[in-house]
Amino acid sequence: QLQLVESGGGLVQPGGSLRISCAASGSTLATYTIGWFLQAPGKEREGVSCITSGGGTINLADFVKGRFTISRDNAKNTVYLQLNSLKPEDTAVYYCAAKIWSSCAMSALAYDYWGQGTQVTVSS
Numbered sequence: 001q002l003q004l005v006e007s008g009g010g011l012v013q014p015g016g017s018l019r020i021s022c023a024a025s026g027s028t029l030a031t032y033t034i035g036w037f038l039q040a041p042g043k044e045r046e047g048v049s050c051i052t053s054g055g056g057t058i059n060l061a062d063f064v065k066g067r068f069t070i071s072r073d074n075a076k077n078t079v080y081l082q083l084n085s086l087k088p089e090d091t092a093v094y095y096c097a098a099k100i101w102s103s104c105a106m107s108a109l110a111y112d113y114w115g116q117g118t119q120v121t122v123s124s
Contacts, residue, residue, distance in 0.1 A: 002027040002113045004096050009118030016086050020118055022079045022096030030054075030074035033099050035111055036081045038092035038120075045095070047106030049081060059104045086122045093117040 008020035035050040049060045049070040058070055069082040079096060097111035
């Protein structure tokens with residue numbers, strides 16, 4: 001059974017950067033498409049980015065293009081989300097999710113496995 005654990009969140013000032021990680025255990029992450037989602041208080045969970053198992057396809061939501069970058073290191077069973085030029089409206093809990101052997105999707109409904117989330121707070 002695949003298990004996902006996010007880490008790397010924290011408090012950062014506007015304009016700052018963070019790298020958050022999604023580490024997998026229980027199965028080989030290389031066979032999974034991974035998505036990153038955020039959920040702000042009182043709002044729906046929203047797709048941020050996804051990357052296919054081999055890294056050949058990457059999608060980014062329009063509101064993070066040019067600021068966020070997704071990458072993966074299958075040898076380390078880890079997927080990363082680099083967050084640059086952070087804005088207060090990026091404040092949310094960030095979740096990673098996985099689905100096996102399939103195309104990128106930005107809908108939470110498409111994913112089968114979820115981590116517990118990591119809080120990112122952008123504030124001065």
